[in-house]
Amino acid sequence: MPCVMLDVHSTLAAAPAAPHVVRREDYRPPDWLVPDIALDFDLAPGATRVSAKLSVTRNGAHDRPLRLDGDALTPVAVAVDGKAIHDWRSESGQLVIDLPGDAHIVETEVVIAPATNTQLMGLYASGGLLCTQCEAEGFRRITFFPDRPDVLSRYTVRMAADRAAYPVLLANGDNVANGDGIEAGGRHWAQWTDPFPKPSYLFALVAGDLHANRDSFTTMSGRVVELGIWVRAADVAKTAHAMAALKTAMRWDEDVYGREYDLGVFNIVAVDDFNFGAMENKGLNIFNSRYILADPDTATDVDYDGVAGVVAHEYFHNWSGNRVTCRDWFQLSLKEGFTVFRDQCFMADQGSAAVKRIEDVRGLRASQFQEDAGPLAHPIRPESYMEIGNFYTATVYSKGAEVIRMLHTLLGDERFRACTDVYFERHDGEAATCEDFVRAMEDGGDIDLARFRRWYEQAGTPRLKATLRHSNDKTVVTLEQSVPPTPGQPVKQPMLLPVRLALIDRDTGAKRGEQLHVLEDERAELSFSGFATRPVLSINRGFSAPVVVETDRSQADLAFLSAHDDDPFARYEATQQLMLDTLIAAVSAGRGDHAAVVNAVGATLVDPLLDPAFVAEAVLLPSEAFVGDQMLVVDPVSIASARDSLRMALAQAHAAEWQRLYKSHSDRAFEYSPAEKGARRMRNVALGYLAAADEADGARTALAQFEAADNMTDRMGALGTLANGSSTARDVALAAFHDRYRDNALVIDKWFSVQALSTRPDTGDAVAALVRHADFSLTNPNRFRALVGAFSVNQRAFHGSDGQGYALLAEQIVALDPINPQTAAKMVPALGRWRRFDEGRQALMRAALERIVSTPGLSKDVFEQASKSLG
Ligand code: PHE
Ligand code: ZN
Numbered sequence: 007m008p009c010v011m012l013d014v015h016s017t018l019a020a021a022p023a024a025p026h027v028v029r030r031e032d033y034r035p036p037d038w039l040v041p042d043i044a045l046d047f048d049l050a051p052g053a054t055r056v057s058a059k060l061s062v063t064r065n066g067a068h069d070r071p072l073r074l075d076g077d078a079l080t081p082v083a084v085a086v087d088g089k090a091i092h093d094w095r096s097e098s099g100q101l102v103i104d105l106p107g108d109a110h111i112v113e114t115e116v117v118i119a120p121a122t123n124t125q126l127m128g129l130y131a132s133g134g135l136l137c138t139q140c141e142a143e144g145f146r147r148i149t150f151f152p153d154r155p156d157v158l159s160r161y162t163v164r165m166a167a168d169r170a171a172y173p174v175l176l177a178n179g180d181n182v183a184n185g186d187g188i189e190a191g192g193r194h195w196a197q198w199t200d201p202f203p204k205p206s207y208l209f210a211l212v213a214g215d216l217h218a219n220r221d222s223f224t225t226m227s228g229r230v231v232e233l234g235i236w237v238r239a240a241d242v243a244k245t246a247h248a249m250a251a252l253k254t255a256m257r258w259d260e261d262v263y264g265r266e267y268d269l270g271v272f273n274i275v276a277v278d279d280f281n282f283g284a285m286e287n288k289g290l291n292i293f294n295s296r297y298i299l300a301d302p303d304t305a306t307d308v309d310y311d312g313v314a315g316v317v318a319h320e321y322f323h324n325w326s327g328n329r330v331t332c333r334d335w336f337q338l339s340l341k342e343g344f345t346v347f348r349d350q351c352f353m354a355d356q357g358s359a360a361v362k363r364i365e366d367v368r369g370l371r372a373s374q375f376q377e378d379a380g381p382l383a384h385p386i387r388p389e390s391y392m393e394i395g396n397f398y399t400a401t402v403y404s405k406g407a408e409v410i411r412m413l414h415t416l417l418g419d420e421r422f423r424a425c426t427d428v429y430f431e432r433h434d435g436e437a438a439t440c441e442d443f444v445r446a447m448e449d450g451g452d453i454d455l456a457r458f459r460r461w462y463e464q465a466g467t468p469r470l471k472a473t474l475r476h477s478n479d480k481t482v483v484t485l486e487q488s489v490p491p492t493p494g495q496p497v498k499q500p501m502l503l504p505v506r507l508a509l510i511d512r513d514t515g516a517k518r519g520e521q522l523h524v525l526e527d528e529r530a531e532l533s534f535s536g537f538a539t540r541p542v543l544s545i546n547r548g549f550s551a552p553v554v555v556e557t558d559r560s561q562a563d564l565a566f567l568s569a570h571d572d573d574p575f576a577r578y579e580a581t582q583q584l585m586l587d588t589l590i591a592a593v594s595a596g597r598g599d600h601a602a603v604v605n606a607v608g609a610t611l612v613d614p615l616l617d618p619a620f621v622a623e624a625v626l627l628p629s630e631a632f633v634g635d636q637m638l639v640v641d642p643v644s645i646a647s648a649r650d651s652l653r654m655a656l657a658q659a660h661a662a663e664w665q666r667l668y669k670s671h672s673d674r675a676f677e678y679s680p681a682e683k684g685a686r687r688m689r690n691v692a693l694g695y696l697a698a699a700d701e702a703d704g705a706r707t708a709l710a711q712f713e714a715a716d717n718m719t720d721r722m723g724a725l726g727t728l729a730n731g732s733s734t735a736r737d738v739a740l741a742a743f744h745d746r747y748r749d750n751a752l753v754i755d756k757w758f759s760v761q762a763l764s765t766r767p768d769t770g771d772a773v774a775a776l777v778r779h780a781d782f783s784l785t786n787p788n789r790f791r792a793l794v795g796a797f798s799v800n801q802r803a804f805h806g807s808d809g810q811g812y813a814l815l816a817e818q819i820v821a822l823d824p825i826n827p828q829t830a831a832k833m834v835p836a837l838g839r840w841r842r843f844d845e846g847r848q849a850l851m852r853a854a855l856e857r858i859v860s861t862p863g864l865s866k867d868v869f870e871q872a873s874k875s876l877g
Pocket of ligand 1: 139141142281282283285323342
């Protein structure tokens with residue numbers, strides 16, 4: 007075919023007056039299948055020629071034409087069965103060809119420009135590399151193809167590139183042939199084949215000057231897999247943790263799910279510019295570098311955990327996502343909810359399961375509960391979308407994981423495993439649905455999940471009300487549930503809620519009636535006997551159902567559970583509830599009674615049986631945002647001052663304890679182990695309280711810690727404390743930090759975030775200055791999220807009553823949209839929460855949203871989020 011160079015611009019879709027809405031009920035199987043595809047890439051950053059050869063077969067009896075998706079592509083040449091054709095049509099981006107018979111070879115050629123692809127979807131350039139991102143609909147920006155997950159093909163990929171600039175050429179599957187500098191002009195080539203049929207969203211290639219940390223893994227059946235983690239030469243030393251996590255995850259999936267890796271090679275590449283965390287492309291995972299690179303000097307313990315969790319997550323997708331993929335994008339939670347559940351369990355097995363559960367629930371409440379309570383609420387299996395990129399949400403991921411966890415809870419370990427065996431065996435090599443998954447659970451577990459299916463249909467966080475009556479020898483617990491209305495779903499059916507509960511005798515500490523009660527109706531009464539006095543209710547133990555719980559437990563009950571509940575989550579929860587009740591009372595009354603919280607925290611701090619990692623979580627107050635979520639109208643100023651004064655009370659009442667805890671967890675050499683991680687966490691929580699009690703003294707301690715730290719957790723712990731204050735040490739530390747890490751983008755992200763998250767009253771102004779800092783960038787999603795994303799979740803700063811925070815966010819979204827609409831759209835929900843605030847803020851937030859919606863040429867990504875947010 008001829009090779010014509012075209013000047014191809016990445017054209018953004020103009021703000022569609024009425025963007026096309028895709029509906030789940032409209033699903034139809036594909037008209038044409040593509041069993042095989044051969045791709046040939048002539049790679050160069052300015053212009054890459056892509057030749058594709060598709061074997062297409064008619065699927066079923068119909069006379070519809072072949073439609074190949076294309077996004078900002080212009081065909082240079084089209085051929086059918088070896089002959090150039092010219093009677094193809096272009097219809098809303100699709101390449102349409104009338105084909106007479108049932109099987110043909112269709113060839114197309116396009117030229118694309120990775121260097122100017124700032125959307126980071128399709129083939130793009132990042133830090134001297136060329137790489138791809140195809141999920142969900144990026145493959146259509148590379149070549150013409152039926153770009154939907156139920157079209158599975160065997161891929162052969164050949165790529166040629168300048169050998170000096172791109173010495174390493176990687177793609178999915180196995181490397182089957184290479185040509186080293188054979189071609190003219192210093193170009194070399196490589197050929198890869200992937201024997202497993204896969205949807206186009208799992209296609210990947212990478213070219214660049216990469217260096218590998220190489221290792222190997224022997225699978226349970228004795229096959230040796232070559233492992234490679236590919237990064238810049240200088241970063242190879244930072245890949246040891248990711249490699250260790252990968253091997254642990256591979257063994258875990260064999261042990262826990264019986265799932266073995268299936269190719270001879272497993273490669274991971276780290277790139278600096280990436281819209282999400284990482285991507286599970288078959289045999290060639292591509293990662294945001296923040297989830298690969300870690301060493302003690304640059305990564306915190308949270309970063310280390312993030313690396314291990316995401317490496318495991320993407321690896322686990324090889325079965326839950328790749329071997330069994332999704333029929334359509336409405337089924338996204340089929341792979342994501344399940345895989346998040348798998349990575350959560352994996353991480354729980356690597357350290358403290360109790361602390362992991364607390365962290366996961368805290369994350370769920372911070373993002374998913376907010377989503378469920380706002381204008382963008384949707385079920386884990388949505389019914390419609392304008393832009394699928396907007397549905398990679400906390401609901402699909404985190405609530406999706408809770409839904410799988412409930413199935414696990416209902417079935418138990420062994421039966422759940424039997425069910426996943428049924429699922430994987432039944433659907434291996436297929437594009438499946440959420441319904442297929444539920445049916446595999448029913449068949450493998452001999453259970454009726456008719457009611458349970460509502461979790462896939464209804465949005466909104468269920469409320470569970472539990473009350474306890476006691477008289478003479480009889481105790482009755484009443485459970486009542488309701489699901490709040492959400493957009494498009496005014497009336498809800500009751501959900502199936504697995505509720506773990508127990509009663510505890512206040513005098514003897516004896517626990518009775520522990521059970522998993524499956525609440526299927528609106529209301530249930532549970533009777534108990536044998537308590538001489540009114541027992542204390544421990545409910546939703548382990549957070550067995552993702553609900554908001556409301557009880558009639560007194561402060562004394564909560565204090566008792568805070569000291570005695572044997573379920574660590576419920577114990578944590580009792581302390582949190584006590585804190586919440588206190589804060590909410592303080593916000594409405596203007597001043598609070600801190601005694602109960604002060605006593606409960608005091609008891610927790612001196613309990614010798616508790617793990618420091620647990621104590622550190624249990625003594626932290628709920629976030630300002632979470633307090634706001636409990637109120638009818640969020641009052642950011644009152645919440646901040648109520649929380650500050652409770653924090654001050656805790657700091658002063660236990661000053662000696664914070665000192666003791668700080669000292670006893672200091673002077674330890676760095677080690678990444680659950681025990682040392684817990685010690686660092688406790689130490690840094692104590693430091694925060696020390697600074698709250700006495701800012702000057704706290705700042706001295708923090709600066710000393712900052713300067714002596716042998717690891718990033720302690721350095722950031724100190725910097726975070728300093729950043730909230732106004733000591734001169736603050737400026738010293740911020741400047742020293744920037745100086746030391748000026749060449750490390752991932753660490754400079756932290757420097758931006760720590761300022762955007764500051765509790766100082768001038769944080770809004772600081773952020774307004776930082777968006778003009780030389781290191782701020784709209785083209786790097788990590789940097790944008792580090793500053794703008796962090797600011798938008800800093801309740802007291804972002805919701806300043808003058809509306810400057812809203813205006814800044816709107817301005818940044820509008821600025822980012824033409825560059826990277828997907829990342830821009832992710833920032834809109836912060837404004838979409840306007841209904842939760844007072845009239846003044848509502849007007850300002852709406853004005854910001856209106857400013858966004860009225861921007862000419864807006865992407866459909868941002869348009870969907872902003873217009874739905876206005877309601
Ligand atoms: N599928 C990726 C995951 O593992 C997320 C992702 C979505 C990455 C879209 C890139 C683009 O969760
Ligand atoms: Zn995933």
